Amino acid sequence: MDDSQKTNLNQIFYRFDEINFLLIFSILFFAFLFLVIVQRLLPKVAEKVPGRFRHYILPLIPIVRLFVLLIAAFSVVSLIVKPSFQNFVAIFGAAGLAIGFAFKDYVSSLIAGVVAIYEQPYRPGDWVRIEDVYGEVKSLGLRSLQILTPDDTMVSIPHAKIWDTGIHNANTGKRTHLCVADFYLHPEHDAKIVRQKLLDVAFTSAYLEVDHPVTVVVAEKPWGTHYRLKAYPIENRDEFQFISDLTVRGKRALSEIGVKPALIPVVAQR
Amino acid sequence: MGDQTIPIFVFVTPDKFTRPVEPKAEAARSGLKALWKRLQRSQPASESIDIQAELHSVSQQLLDWVAPFPEWEETKDALNTTLGAWLEDERTEQNIQILIGPPGSGTGQALSGWAEEQRWAVINPPTPEEILAGGGEWFDGLQKNKKTTVALPALEGCYLRHQNGLNLIRKLLPHMKDSGGRWLVGCNSWAWSYLSRAVGINSLFPVPLVLQALDGLLLPRWFHSLVKSSEKCCLVFRQSDNGDSIFSVKGGHKKTDQEIHSEEKTGDVPEIHEAPDFMKKIAARGRGIPLVCWAIWRNSLQIAGEKAIDMDALKAAAGDKGITIWVRPLDKIELPEVPPDITRCESFILHVLLLHASLPDNMIRLLLPFPPDEIARGMNHLELHGLIKLEEGARRVSLSGYPAIRQHLYNEGYLVDEF
Numbered sequence: 001m002d003d004s005q006k007t008n009l010n011q012i013f014y015r016f017d018e019i020n021f022l023l024i025f026s027i028l029f030f031a032f033l034f035l036v037i038v039q040r041l042l043p044k045v046a047e048k049v050p051g052r053f054r055h056y057i058l059p060l061i062p063i064v065r066l067f068v069l070l071i072a073a074f075s076v077v078s079l080i081v082k083p084s085f086q087n088f089v090a091i092f093g094a095a096g097l098a099i100g101f102a103f104k105d106y107v108s109s110l111i112a113g114v115v116a117i118y119e120q121p122y123r124p125g126d127w128v129r130i131e132d133v134y135g136e137v138k139s140l141g142l143r144s145l146q147i148l149t150p151d152d153t154m155v156s157i158p159h160a161k162i163w164d165t166g167i168h169n170a171n172t173g174k175r176t177h178l179c180v181a182d183f184y185l186h187p188e189h190d191a192k193i194v195r196q197k198l199l200d201v202a203f204t205s206a207y208l209e210v211d212h213p214v215t216v217v218v219a220e221k222p223w224g225t226h227y228r229l230k231a232y233p234i235e236n237r238d239e240f241q242f243i244s245d246l247t248v249r250g251k252r253a254l255s256e257i258g259v260k261p262a263l264i265p266v267v268a269q270r
Numbered sequence: 271m272g273d274q275t276i277p278i279f280v281f282v283t284p285d286k287f288t289r290p291v292e293p294k295a296e297a298a299r300s301g302l303k304a305l306w307k308r309l310q311r312s313q314p315a316s317e318s319i320d321i322q323a324e325l326h327s328v329s330q331q332l333l334d335w336v337a338p339f340p341e342w343e344e345t346k347d348a349l350n351t352t353l354g355a356w357l358e359d360e361r362t363e364q365n366i367q368i369l370i371g372p373p374g375s376g377t378g379q380a381l382s383g384w385a386e387e388q389r390w391a392v393i394n395p396p397t398p399e400e401i402l403a404g405g406g407e408w409f410d411g412l413q414k415n416k417k418t419t420v421a422l423p424a425l426e427g428c429y430l431r432h433q434n435g436l437n438l439i440r441k442l443l444p445h446m447k448d449s450g451g452r453w454l455v456g457c458n459s460w461a462w463s464y465l466s467r468a469v470g471i472n473s474l475f476p477v478p479l480v481l482q483a484l485d486g487l488l489l490p491r492w493f494h495s496l497v498k499s500s501e502k503c504c505l506v507f508r509q510s511d512n513g514d515s516i517f518s519v520k521g522g523h524k525k526t527d528q529e530i531h532s533e534e535k536t537g538d539v540p541e542i543h544e545a546p547d548f549m550k551k552i553a554a555r556g557r558g559i560p561l562v563c564w565a566i567w568r569n570s571l572q573i574a575g576e577k578a579i580d581m582d583a584l585k586a587a588a589g590d591k592g593i594t595i596w597v598r599p600l601d602k603i604e605l606p607e608v609p610p611d612i613t614r615c616e617s618f619i620l621h622v623l624l625l626h627a628s629l630p631d632n633m634i635r636l637l638l639p640f641p642p643d644e645i646a647r648g649m650n651h652l653e654l655h656g657l658i659k660l661e662e663g664a665r666r667v668s669l670s671g672y673p674a675i676r677q678h679l680y681n682e683g684y685l686v687d688e689f
Contacts, residue, residue: 048610049305050681175683197433203468204431206618206638210467210685234683238614245639253433 012087013080024076031072038064039139043124058124059173062117062140069142105160109143112159116140121167127177127236129168130157136237150240176209176232179239181246183227186260191218191225194259201250202231207242209234224262278492279348279560281369281479284688290485292554304677307610336497336505336595337568340560344495345380345481346387352479353454366446366453368425368478370462372689373624374561374669375481378423381456385421390454393420395427396438398633402430405438412442418451426461426627431637436469443474459687460624467685480689483558486545490517492560493567504592509548511599516546551600555673557689565669566605570598606656606671608678615640616648620667620675621684623658628666 038061046057081087100107122128122145126137135149144156161167171177185194195216202214212232219226229250233242251261292300349369356367371377385392393415396408405428422428429439446453457465459480466472484492497505497519505519545553552570556563618638623629631649635642649665652658657671667675680686 050678200436201433204433204435206431206622209683210464241639248639249433256434 012082012090014082019080024079027072027075027079031068034068035065038068043139046125054125054175059120061124062113065142066114066117105158106143108163109158109160112162113140113142113144116145116159116162119162120173121162122169123173125236126173127170127239129170130161131165133157171236175235176212177236177239178230178232179242179246181229181243181250183229183247183250183254184223184262185225185227185254186262187220187224189225189259193257194225194227194254197253197257198227198229198250201246201253202229205231205242205245205249207233207238207245276488277344277348277351278484278488278495279345280482281348281352282482283477284370284480287480287482287689289483289689290550290553290558292551296551296554304607307607332595333568333571336571337493337564338496338498340376340492340496340564342376342380342383344492345376346384348481349380349384357452364476365449365451366455366475368455368457368462368475370457370459370478370480372459372557372559372687373627373667373672374559374565375459376560377481378456378458381421381454382423385423385454388419390419390421391415391417393422395422395424398430398630401428401438402432402434404434405441409438409441409445413445419454420449420451421454421456422446423456424458424627425455425465426458426625429461429465430633431464431622431625439465439471440469443469443471447474458624458627459689460685461626463685463687464625481560483689484553484560484563485558486547486550486553489549489553489563489567490546493517493564494519496564505595506592507595507597509599510596511602514546514548516548516597548597548600555600555605557673557676559672559689562669562672566600566603569605569670570600570603571595605674606668607674608657609651609655612678613644613648613651615644616652617679617682617684619645619648619652619665620657621679623665623667624675624679624687625685628661628664630664634665 042057042061042064046054049057077088077091081091096107116122117140122137122140124137124139127135128137128147130147133147133149133155135147135155138146138148138154140146140159141156144158147155147157149155183198195218198216199214202208203210208214209232214229214231217228217230219228229246231242231246233239291297353367356362356364369377369381382392393412396405400406400408425439428442429435446455457478462471462478472478494517507516507518508514509516552563552566556566615638618640619634622634622637626633629637634649635645638645640648649658653660655671656668657675658665659668676686
């Protein structure tokens with residue numbers, strides 16, 4: 001390294017003996033500690049507080065984490081780099097270029113993570129489908145989001161998916177989302193009676209959120225009649241119990257009025 | 271007590287209903303306390319049992335003397351006043367009057383008593399099994415009834431939240447409308463909320479009436495009217511923390527029910543121009559619902575000397591003639607609370623009980639989508655915490671636990687009543 005290069009580096013960085021490593025270590029330590037606390041404590045608080053506050057607390061987690069990381073990064077850099085506009089541009093530009101080439105996908109996910117916090121295509125507590133994965137968003141990391149599927153499997157998906165994949169969000173921050181129970185019936189029946197019976201099944205479900213509409217969609221098919229009972233549960237997490245409850249009681253109610261299920265096996269068709 | 275001529279009980283339309291509210295500082299304090307309890311770990315069950323034992327440590331005899339179960343005479347008077355014009359108007363097109371009330375409002379009991387006194391036909395609801403079977407025999411009996419004045423004090427007993435539980439009420443509602451006779455119908459406010467959404471009951475009938483909530487001024491008047499004063503005995507109710515007098519009852523001869531009633535009517539009650547702070551708090555905590563406030567009031571009573579009474583309070587009571595009944599401050603009263611570890615099944619049990627006022631165990635098992643063992647465990651847990659109780663073979667939510675239960679169900683997004 002010649003003298004001119006040394007001079008340039010000295011203009012950008014503090015001298016080694018001028019850098020307060022103890023302070024840098026402390027900042028990194030406390031930022032890490034704070035992030036761990038936020039990541040672990042807020043979800044627990046969200047579980048404990050009344051349900052109506054849950055969907056306000058969970059989305060705060062990634063925002064708080066992002067702020068803490070930005071503040072920590074800026075603080076550390078300002079302890080190493082002499083604070084001037086040119087220096088910061090030079091440092092962040094060089095670092096960005098190097099990291100961008102080496103970890104293109106990683107950086108893409110990091111940027112997508114920031115965009116996801118701003119645009120909110122998903123938030124913790126939302127029920128989303130990304131490609132073939134469906135479940136509840138449990139947490140948003142810097143690079144990826146974690147989805148808990150109904151089969152109790154945690155799936156990690158990089159935020160970069162938002163660039164080129166459709167995000168299906170069932171509730172968009174709300175407490176409830178539409179659930180559908182399907183009934184495939186033999187065509188010989190009084191559709192009016194069946195529809196009323198299915199409405200009663202939904203209205204008498206203990207899981208039902210009664211202030212949302214309950215509807216029955218009927219479609220005649222070559223093999224019989226397809227009924228779709230659409231209703232909202234009190235809580236998103238009740239989706240599968242709710243659909244099961246509608247199905248179990250619906251089958252019993254239909255059987256009691258002598259309506260038979262369709263005889264021909266139905267190929268997944270809606 | 272302000273204007274003594276103002277009746278204690280008044281029926282109003284729901285838009286005029288006003289609920290006594292807690293002072294803001296008190297509300298913030300109790301809100302933070304509740305949040306803190308939720309954030310803490312679950313309390314062991316044994317602690318809850320101790321609380322319940324402590325709640326009943328005061329002599330039952332004393333409680334039945336100074337705060338006996340009401341006989342609803344004032345509510346019947348309110349019914350007479352409210353329904354007078356409707357009953358006299360023979361040409362009115364409105365043949366149905368609905369009275370709704372939250373659990374513990376006493377509306378059903380008063381309506382039933384009033385109807386019997388007026389010699390109206392009083393219709394008891396069918397059994398749950400009859401409802402599930404469509405209520406054929408019960409409904410046939412109703413159709414054969416030739417009386418032109420009919421009272422149905424518990425409409426909530428005519429449906430079940432079951433896929434076959436709405437058929438009867440769908441037949442009953444048009445029958446009531448088209449029968450030609452006069453109908454006076456009582457309905458639990460929770461059932462009213464549910465039936466409004468499930469069968470549109472609110473759009474079928476005229477605007478219902480509801481018992482106005484009791485505030486801090488009306489409550490001591492009502493509690494005073496309940497006391498069964500015995501010969502040569504005065505009672506003074508004082509707060510045990512500061513000695514402030516809440517109200518007193520003059521001694522004399524043993525009062526008959528009629529005398530108690532006429533005493534209230536003529537305003538022969540002590541003058542209190544400003545609501546005692548304690549009564550304001552009870553009214554707010556009990557949502558102004560008579561029996562809920564009454565249950566809290568009973569929990570707050572204790573006999574002098576039994577517990578530590580503040581010295582200043584004892585000095586204030588030194589000149590009392592008769593018996594001093596010490597009243598515990600509200601923050602010292604252990605009322606049932608919803609445990610932080612309450613399960614989904616237990617919340618469903620509480621909700622279904624409120625929607626139906628009361629249910630036998632087999633019906634709870636039928637209506638809820640949980641295994642019988644889990645329901646049995648849930649009921650034991652709720653009973654342990656004083657939130658539900660078994661009365662005459664059916665479960666119902668406890669009066670003193672009602673405010674906490676309602677708040678919990680509201681927080682968790684369940685359908686709640688309007689009052």
